[in-house]
Amino acid sequence: MKKKKFKVVVKQEWCKSCEICVQICPKKVFVMDHFYSSVRDSNDCIGCLQCEKLCPDFAITVTPIETNDNE
Amino acid sequence: MDYLQYLRKDKMPHIWCDGCGHGIILKSILRTIDTLGWEKDNIALISGIGCSGRTPGYVDFNTLHTTHGRAIAFATGLKLANPKLHVIVVTGDGDATAIGGNHFIHAARRNLDINVIVFNNRIYGMTGGQCSPTTPTLKKSTTTPYGNPDSAFDISRLAEAAGASYVARTTTFHVAKMDQYIKACFLKKGFSVVEAYSNCPTSYGKMNKETGRRGVDMLLYQKDNMVPIEKAKDMSDEELQGKLVTGVFVDRNIPDYTENYSIVKQNSKK
Numbered sequence: 001m002k003k004k005k006f007k008v009v010v011k012q013e014w015c016k017s018c019e020i021c022v023q024i025c026p027k028k029v030f031v032m033d034h035f036y037s038s039v040r041d042s043n044d045c046i047g048c049l050q051c052e053k054l055c056p057d058f059a060i061t062v063t064p065i066e067t068n069d070n071e
Numbered sequence: 072m073d074y075l076q077y078l079r080k081d082k083m084p085h086i087w088c089d090g091c092g093h094g095i096i097l098k099s100i101l102r103t104i105d106t107l108g109w110e111k112d113n114i115a116l117i118s119g120i121g122c123s124g125r126t127p128g129y130v131d132f133n134t135l136h137t138t139h140g141r142a143i144a145f146a147t148g149l150k151l152a153n154p155k156l157h158v159i160v161v162t163g164d165g166d167a168t169a170i171g172g173n174h175f176i177h178a179a180r181r182n183l184d185i186n187v188i189v190f191n192n193r194i195y196g197m198t199g200g201q202c203s204p205t206t207p208t209l210k211k212s213t214t215t216p217y218g219n220p221d222s223a224f225d226i227s228r229l230a231e232a233a234g235a236s237y238v239a240r241t242t243t244f245h246v247a248k249m250d251q252y253i254k255a256c257f258l259k260k261g262f263s264v265v266e267a268y269s270n271c272p273t274s275y276g277k278m279n280k281e282t283g284r285r286g287v288d289m290l291l292y293q294k295d296n297m298v299p300i301e302k303a304k305d306m307s308d309e310e311l312q313g314k315l316v317t318g319v320f321v322d323r324n325i326p327d328y329t330e331n332y333s334i335v336k337q338n339s340k341k
């Protein structure tokens with residue numbers, strides 16, 4: 001079975017650097033880049049949505065990437 | 072999920088501190104509204120004053136930012152004048168159980184068909200961390216720097232005893248449960264309450280080191296100290312010290328205020 005992929009985006013203008021995403025993500029997708037959270041590697045994301053739901057600042061979006069099953 | 076469709080984007084980012092749990096509760100409310108497919112124009116979101124009270128400023132519904140403790144009084148008028156509206160009150164622990172305590176219990180007693188989401192961070196966040204009616208015994212606040220000598224209200228049990236149709240409690244860490252409870256609350260006829268333990272790193276976390284000083288520490292503290300209500304029934308008072316008991320406290324079908332009021336109206340015409 002093919003692994004599902006997700007696009008993880010941090011809107012840095014709204015990020016307040018609380019580090020909730022950094023510590024909560026089970027796949028360590030986020031790292032702090034100076035003041036803001038930034039995405040280390042979206043490929044590791046399993047789409048659990050914990051970061052999206054727990055970011056108090058509406059700064060994270062996780063969207064499934066459409067993949068062609070015949071690829 | 073696209074939260075932006077429900078936000079007043081020109082008012083963002085919001086004023087809540089980094090790591091504040093209030094934004095997590097607001098997101099759960101918006102997800103639930105999205106799941107239920109409610110029209111924005113059919114929703115009225117009402118608050119009193121406090122950090123929690125800032126919520127209406129950020130959402131693109133019909134909104135009222137009222138006086139401290141009085142959100143439920145305004146909501147009562149609104150619901151009776153326009154029963155088709157989905158009326159949602161967001162309120163802090165101080166707003167709901169100190170200055171607004173009587174509005175809260177009497178709206179529960181009347182079983183008015185409104186939804187109340189209590190952002191319970193157990194402190195007055197906005198005004199600098201004073202003790203609230205839900206600050207736990209011996210915990211610190213700026214007005215009780217050596218520990219709070221009072222006992223705390225249990226908001227969920229208070230609402231249940233006062234006559235609410237639906238009462239559930241969760242924490243800002245347990246977002247899946249929060250979504251589930253807020254949905255049940257919104258769908259329930261009668262006074263429905265979801266109490267969400269929220270994390271206030273700036274006022275509560277700063278004073279009470281055991282929860283951790285940062286929002287993320289406080290979330291993990293909630294994770295570690297949460298006890299489901301079913302399990303709590305078999306635990307002693309000592310074992311429950313400092314634990315966060317969560318779950319559905321009551322879910323019952325009883326006549327709501329509008330039902331009884333229409334009977335009274337009919338009787339008056341006989």
Ligand SMILES: Cc1ncc(C[n+]2csc(CCOP(=O)(O)OP(=O)(O)O)c2C)c(N)n1
Pocket residue numbers: 120121122123124139162163164165166167170190192194195196197198203
């Ligand atoms: C009549 C009146 N009394 C006092 C205040 C000052 N005041 C503003 S917010 C607040 C308490 C807020 O605490 P809470 O309701 O728990 O909300 P939080 O800020 O923690 O979300 C107080 C006492 C006020 N605005 N109006």
Ligand code: SF4
Pocket residue numbers: 010014015016017018019020021022036037054055056057058059060090
């Ligand atoms: S949870 Fe949100 S606000 Fe906090 S660091 Fe991550 S992106 Fe920034």
Ligand code: SF4
Pocket residue numbers: 006008024025026027028029044045046047048049050051052062
């Ligand atoms: S969805 Fe889950 S795995 Fe993906 S980035 Fe967010 S927390 Fe990490």
Ligand code: SF4
Pocket residue numbers: 086087088090091092093122123192196197270271272273274275
């Ligand atoms: S003072 Fe507390 S409740 Fe208010 S915004 Fe800051 S963290 Fe949130």
